[in-house]
Amino acid sequence: MKQITTPISDETIRDLKVGDAVLLSGTMVTGRDAAHKWMIETFVKKTRPPQGDDMQVYEELKKLLNGSVIYHCGPVVSGLDTKEYKFVAAGPTTSIREEPYQADVMKHFNIKGVIGKGGMGAKTLKGCEETPGVYLHAIGGAASYIAQTVTKVYGVFKLEFGVPEALWVVEVKDFPVVVTMDSHGGSQHAVIEEASKKVLDELLTR
């Protein structure tokens, strides 16, 4: 089991291979569907003019995400009234929905790790090679367990997206993940998809 703390160096990333189990620690940011769409449209492709506190949040995110990790997660959070936030349940959400955006977001912000579940496609895999970065698979549904690895919630951006879709800045300690896409073009998801398709084709002839 490898222990890695954010920010992560290129050297550490290049060392990681598909199948490696990792305990991750340090600061990271959650972001999913609304966040990715907003980042691409407002800061990467600039098809939408910045509004409200967008530019201020952008400056903060650039610092937080540089060398760090984005987590595809829509948590259950307590303390919403008092702003004494605590993650109650915080497993990964399905990552493939961010496939149109992820590689560009990784490169724009120099994100070294993407945590989610279910894996991602060819575009993100290429993004992992170029950035370089890795895709880290967390265990879907293991929400109470993962929430216990979140030791601190520093704050939240874009709460108007709703609690699940907001960008939460958190500190984690020993968050268990598995590398399923590495920076050398390896993808466990591509391997399993191909192998299972072969079996399916055979089953369809029976």
Place this chain on the structure above:
Amino acid sequence: MRDLTNEILELIRRTSSSLPPDVEKRLRAAIEKEAPGSSARGAFETILKNIEISRANSTPICQDTGTPIFYVHYPVGMSTRKLKEQIRSALAEATKRSYMRPNAVDAIYDKNTGNNLGGDDFPYVHFEEVEGDDLTIELMLKGGGCENVGRQYSLPDNTLGAGRDLAGVRKVVLDAVQKAQGQGCAPGILGVSIGGDRGSSYIKSKEVLFSEMGTRNTDPKIAELEERLTSEANEMGIGPMGFGGATTVLDTKIVGLSRLPASYFVSVSYMCWAYRRRKMTVKGGEVIYD
């Protein structure tokens, strides 16, 4: 009529935080089939640890507390309007207590209501009048990840060589499992309905998921297909989370409906391993949870 808001709140807490024993038993058996040190075994270890933590702390098993699907069987004369109000109040309170994540998002304006109450469609509540004096409320929480990998086929399907018969049904269900990969949080449980119109077909494919693990269709021909589909799905080796492994599907449940002569729909509802469903029964003054 008695106010059951608090009792329904307890049903929601149990459903969200305590996995039913029949599901946990299957998961505990499945871990033994994975090689020591494999990612698949690691996934099961995390899953089992999470089940224990959630139950001990009354915290959600999965942060995606899903679409709340209520099935209410009520005796003659009970007000379904009042029951629905109580269900909605209980759900809002459960959200406040972090048993549930606020999950109702206005699809036109992208606004999360913050309390899990959408329009009349959210939560989903189905009422059925029954004989006798008992009231039962069943709740299923179905997350978005597994809901997104559900599929509906209109047979014949030429790309899969699936005709309008049980052999064709078998082919499309296996295709649905392969396409889902690990994205529905495998190992999954398949709810399959054959027939109906597009709407009723999908609804019944979820309704069949209220039954216990291992419950077989009373028609031996269908029961055999259920067993065969589970076993063949596992031959594909997708495994927990899509990591590769021995168990991809834990169980398959099939229901047959009436169809129009022109239509032959097969709907596959994929349920994630976090198969959250619980039941409460009100018997006289007593409330019994399963």
